[in-house]
């Protein structure tokens with residue numbers, strides 16, 4: 001359902017993503033882990049068709065993210081970083097807007113919007129302008145819009161960022177509830193989140209995958225048998241480098 005094939009992206013001299021390949025299937029909840037600047041968001045933006053790779057390709061539900069962007073995005077719900085939404089719209093209007101541009105009308109639109117707002121636990125905040133909401137509610141408004149059309153694939157960039165512990169639990173429960181019917185990719189810095197909801201953890205550093213295994217498999221690589229220990233061990237090298245990585249030709253890239 002999600003396919004990344006040798007994705008590469010540079011920003012000027014910075015090699016943000018350097019040959020990322022993986023596939024994820026229905027029922028998987030995959031965590032994309034890595035230090036700040038590892039290339040997680042850039043990878044997600046390429047998977048969602050929001051950013052074109054320099055080379056390599058991505059596909060969602062079998063549709064190329066660039067050449068068949070419309071079909072790929074129809075099967076996709078994407079929660080980008082931050083809380084991108086129109087501040088003057090209410091979360092209810094924002095969810096309905098998302099559905100309308102995807103071709104929903106009438107009863108189907110109404111029911112899908114209400115279900116998404118309920119699942120995102122918007123409550124009364126669903127009727128207040130997004131610009132007046134707290135960070136957590138803004139995030140949930142964007143989440144409601146992302147899940148409203150019941151897509152087969154969800155790509156969620158730090159879905160619990162800015163949420164209080166109760167709200168975090170709510171979003172994690174929602175992800176667990178949706179998981180059996182969907183393919184879900186999340187990025188997170190919260191290692192307890194990986195253990196709580198993910199079936200697989202892909203660790204990237206310096207734009208490359210350094211580990212792709214189950215959370216338990218990742219833990220087993222650490223001297224102290226913890227996810228934090230595994231994370232530190234596998235990302236230590238990049239932490240010692242500056243975030244700016246000079247561009248290199250693919251020929252220089254170690255195998």
Ligand SMILES: Nc1ncnc2c1ncn2[C@@H]1O[C@H](COP(=O)(O)OP(=O)(O)OP(=O)(O)O)[C@@H](O)[C@H]1O
Pocket residue numbers: 011014015016034035036037038039040041042043243244
């Ligand atoms: N639009 C851009 N222009 C220039 N450089 C960029 C741009 N977007 C990302 N980068 C750089 O690409 C690298 C990877 O960034 P990215 O946002 O993908 O990392 P990340 O793993 O999501 O980080 P974080 O955990 O901090 O969100 C970083 O060095 C970043 O500064």
